Amino acid sequence: MFEPTMIIAAASLVGLAIVAWALLRAWHGWLALKRQELERFQTPGNPDEGSSLGAARIEISDLKERIKKLEAIASGVDL
Structure with missing residues (x-):
């Protein structure tokens, strides 16, 4: 029923999805950090x-x- 190649393919797909999710979270965190840095250096007056x-x-x-x-x-x- 479950061949070894199907199990390896499914595990690889799940692993790829986890890595992609982690990279997406890291990207959003990096963008938030850069946004905070830009807001910190803006002058409050004008x-x-x-x-x-x-x-x-x-x-x-x-x-x-x-x-x-x-x-x-x-x-x-x-x-």
């Missing part, structure tokens, strides 16, 4: 102004550039 996230990224890149220059000076390399 939503059209945007956030200060761009300015922070520029400042971080400037600091990284300064660190590279200082490391070059410390190692004796001319820029």
Whole structure:
């Protein structure tokens, strides 16, 4: 009545369904996390102004550039 190939096929299908469900839940959780991050960085006063996230990224890149220059000076390399 139940052949081994049918049992393996049914078990594989159930396993695939479980993995797909788990991945879907993880995807929704990740989207919710990103939505919270976006809401956290919005300015409360005027939503059209945007956030200060761009300015922070520029400042971080400037600091990284300064660190590279200082490391070059410390190692004796001319820029």
